[in-house]
Amino acid sequence: xxxxxIALDAMGGDYGPSVTVAAANMALEEIPGIELVLVGDRxxxxxxLQKHNLQQDRWVRVQHASEVVEMGDLPxxxxxxxxxxxxxxxxxxxKEGEVQACVSAGNTGALMATGKFVLKTIRGISRxxxxxxxPGIHGHTHMLDLGANPDCTPEILLxxxxxxxxxxxSVEGIESPSVGLLNIGSEEIKGNESIKRxxxxxxxxxxxxxxxxxxxxxxxxxxxxxxxxxxxGNVSLKTGEGLAALVSHVLRSEFERNWxxxxxxxxxLPVLTALKRRLDPRRHNGASLLGLNGIVIKSHGxxxxxxxxxxxxxxxxxxxxxxxxRISAEIExxxxxxEEAVT
Amino acid sequence: xxxxxIALDAMGGDYGPSVTVAAANMALEEIPGIELVLVGDRxxxxxxLQKHNLQQDRWVRVQHASEVVEMGDLPxxxxxxxxxxxxxxxxxxxKEGEVQACVSAGNTGALMATGKFVLKTIRGISRxxxxxxxPGIHGHTHMLDLGANPDCTPEILLxxxxxxxxxxxSVEGIESPSVGLLNIGSEEIKGNESIKRxxxxxxxxxxxxxxxxxxxxxxxxxxxxxxxxxxxGNVSLKTGEGLAALVSHVLRSEFERNWxxxxxxxxxLPVLTALKRRLDPRRHNGASLLGLNGIVIKSHGxxxxxxxxxxxxxxxxxxxxxxxxRISAEIExxxxxxEEAVT
Numbered sequence: 122x123x124x125x126x127i128a129l130d131a132m133g134g135d136y137g138p139s140v141t142v143a144a145a146n147m148a149l150e151e152i153p154g155i156e157l158v159l160v161g162d163r164x165x166x167x168x169x170l171q172k173h174n175l176q177q178d179r180w181v182r183v184q185h186a187s188e189v190v191e192m193g194d195l196p197x198x199x200x201x202x203x204x205x206x207x208x209x210x211x212x213x214x215x216k217e218g219e220v221q222a223c224v225s226a227g228n229t230g231a232l233m234a235t236g237k238f239v240l241k242t243i244r245g246i247s248r249x250x251x252x253x254x255x256p257g258i259h260g261h262t263h264m265l266d267l268g269a270n271p272d273c274t275p276e277i278l279l280x281x282x283x284x285x286x287x288x289x290x291s292v293e294g295i296e297s298p299s300v301g302l303l304n305i306g307s308e309e310i311k312g313n314e315s316i317k318r319x320x321x322x323x324x325x326x327x328x329x330x331x332x333x334x335x336x337x338x339x340x341x342x343x344x345x346x347x348x349x350x351x352x353x354g355n356v357s358l359k360t361g362e363g364l365a366a367l368v369s370h371v372l373r374s375e376f377e378r379n380w381x382x383x384x385x386x387x388x389x390l391p392v393l394t395a396l397k398r399r400l401d402p403r404r405h406n407g408a409s410l411l412g413l414n415g416i417v418i419k420s421h422g423x424x425x426x427x428x429x430x431x432x433x434x435x436x437x438x439x440x441x442x443x444x445x446x447r448i449s450a451e452i453e454x455x456x457x458x459x460e461e462a463v464t
Numbered sequence: 465x466x467x468x469x470i471a472l473d474a475m476g477g478d479y480g481p482s483v484t485v486a487a488a489n490m491a492l493e494e495i496p497g498i499e500l501v502l503v504g505d506r507x508x509x510x511x512x513l514q515k516h517n518l519q520q521d522r523w524v525r526v527q528h529a530s531e532v533v534e535m536g537d538l539p540x541x542x543x544x545x546x547x548x549x550x551x552x553x554x555x556x557x558x559k560e561g562e563v564q565a566c567v568s569a570g571n572t573g574a575l576m577a578t579g580k581f582v583l584k585t586i587r588g589i590s591r592x593x594x595x596x597x598x599p600g601i602h603g604h605t606h607m608l609d610l611g612a613n614p615d616c617t618p619e620i621l622l623x624x625x626x627x628x629x630x631x632x633x634s635v636e637g638i639e640s641p642s643v644g645l646l647n648i649g650s651e652e653i654k655g656n657e658s659i660k661r662x663x664x665x666x667x668x669x670x671x672x673x674x675x676x677x678x679x680x681x682x683x684x685x686x687x688x689x690x691x692x693x694x695x696x697g698n699v700s701l702k703t704g705e706g707l708a709a710l711v712s713h714v715l716r717s718e719f720e721r722n723w724x725x726x727x728x729x730x731x732x733l734p735v736l737t738a739l740k741r742r743l744d745p746r747r748h749n750g751a752s753l754l755g756l757n758g759i760v761i762k763s764h765g766x767x768x769x770x771x772x773x774x775x776x777x778x779x780x781x782x783x784x785x786x787x788x789x790r791i792s793a794e795i796e797x798x799x800x801x802x803e804e805a806v807t
Contacts, residue, residue, distance in 0.1 A: 268648050271655060340703070340706040352655075353695065355679065357679065360682050360683070360700040363679060363680035363704075364683045364703075365707065367600065371738065372739060376732075385733075385734075388727065388728035389728040396718065
């Protein structure tokens with residue numbers, strides 16, 4: 122198994138080292154060939170390592186960083202004023218080739234801004250995008266962008282389609298993932314001019330293009346990849362979170378109604394647990410910041426140990442599949458084909 | 465109780481007269497002072513009326529229309545080629561003042577196009593919007609636009625805010641409904657220039673403006689009214705439908721797993737029924753086409769009798785509250801205040 126070296130922003134997220142170091146411990150046990158660099162406060166991290174009976178060695182070491190990016194920090198503040206933050210140092214390690222990927226549960230805006238500033242975007246890619254996996258009736262869907270780019274030209278949506286397809290190939294092992302473009306109707310005549318143009322562009326590639334999909338396809342698993350701008354993607358993702366909260370609120374209050382419903386709730390517990398697991402966003406934790414010269418994985422801020430571990434696993438999969446290199450090759454290839462078509 | 469005369473597009477929807485006439489019968493029994501005009505094929509409607517032991521009288525009468533707009537008809541085809549459709553004749557009756565509102569379960573695009581063509585928009589309103597009620601943890605939310613206007617300027621979003629507020633006032637009886645603008649973050653600095661400008665405009669009105677809300681506020685009931693463009697609104701609404709479908713799929717398959725879970729499902733039946741009722745979009749059936757010179761209510765195509773009845777009830781509430789007149793007064797008032805501010 123090839124070596125996979127990953128830096129963890131060990132201070133990020135709601136729980137900091139108590140979660141990140143525990144997840145690191147899990148990763149060392151479960152992911153073959155993994156080496157971890159824990160970035161953050163040296164003392165806190167040493168104490169935490171001791172709790173897990175871990176010693177610094179070839180497989181895990183601490184890299185000191187004196188600052189922490191807070192959830193409320195503006196991206197520009199994180200970037201300019203906190204040059205020794207655990208997030209920044211972890212990304213620097215990717216840039217310097219010390220590690221092959223980094224994982225952070227910190228502030229998304231700061232992570233994206235720092236990733237773009239330090240690693241730069243892949244040649245041919247205009248904007249990096251945030252891509253995550255969503256559960257669905259007929260299988261998972263990778264959706265992008267989820268908030269990095271509120272406004273997107275048709276050309277940018279095309280780049281997202283190329284990147285999302287490569288990610289789904291790598292993570293799910295699907296040879297030719299189906300790609301859908303999110304619209305307000307599935308017929309060709311629906312939507313505004315920009316979305317129609319994006320559809321034409323994607324149709325002109327070698328991608329397995331399904332055509333337009335609608336909002337109700339997001340949790341249906343109609344396609345492997347859903348492409349949309351960051352405004353719509355973010356609202357769609359969060360609408361799903363809101364509805365999941367409503368479902369769990371209604372179930373809780375209805376099962377609490379009287380002793381009979383409480384008993385029924387007790388009997389239905391395995392089913393309710395299964396439902397919770399299927400809908401839990403943390404189960405699919407680990408969003409990819411696609412389009413950077415390097416692998417950066419964003420974990421939910423509220424991730425617990427097993428879900429932060431999942432984000433580390435995604436980093437390992439992307440290393441193994443050389444995701445940035447494949448995106449770079451695919452985009453070069455697309456442009457050279459487009460050039461040929463013109464000349 | 466004041467008189468309320470409503471035309472029903474009795475041929476529209478997946479079930480046509482069998483649902484619309486049954487719902488009409490229900491409305492005649494339950495809504496005081498209601499008079500109904502059933503628009504559609506004279507013979508079919510007479511037969512259906514007989515099934516309910518209804519005779520044409522002051523309270524219910526049939527208005528013949530020889531054509532039907534099909535679900536697949538393009539709006540322009542419905543408008544230009546089917547001038548004697550049940551949908552068109554029902555809207556004509558509103559225009560001619562024969563009725564005070566109409567309800568249709570037909571094709572949304574055709575209904576909006578015909579409504580705009582026949583009734584025109586209220587002076588000062590650039591574009592009519594589709595507004596519906598969504599369930600939430602802390603109460604209902606009226607969301608608009610849901611698909612009529614994929615691209616919206618800040619000024620159009622302001623109009624939506626004014627219209628949505630009046631509708632929530634009328635339907636929910638809230639004196640000063642809270643209004644939120646859908647964005648990808650709740651902080652003032654989030655979103656694109658257009659959304660920030662819309663926020664400034666709405667803040668300048670007398671509305672009870674909450675500020676930005678996010679996708680997860682849609683099913684939370686954070687505010688009484690959520691304003692967004694038709695692209696985002698449509699995707700958000702349908703994402704919710706997709707997730708609800710996933711929830712019901714997971715529950716069904718998990719409860720079917722073995723005899724123990726089947727038994728648990730049987731015990732939990734009242735709770736599951738309550739959940740289904742809370743999430744069922746048909747329960748809140750009846751979307752308003754706001755901004756037209758007249759009341760037009762769109763029912764789900766798949767509405768059953770009680771949900772089509774609900775759409776008729778919304779039409780009656782809008783008549784009682786003179787919704788178009790109040791929108792007209794509010795928009796005049798807004799512009800005269802804006803003029804005063806300038807001079």
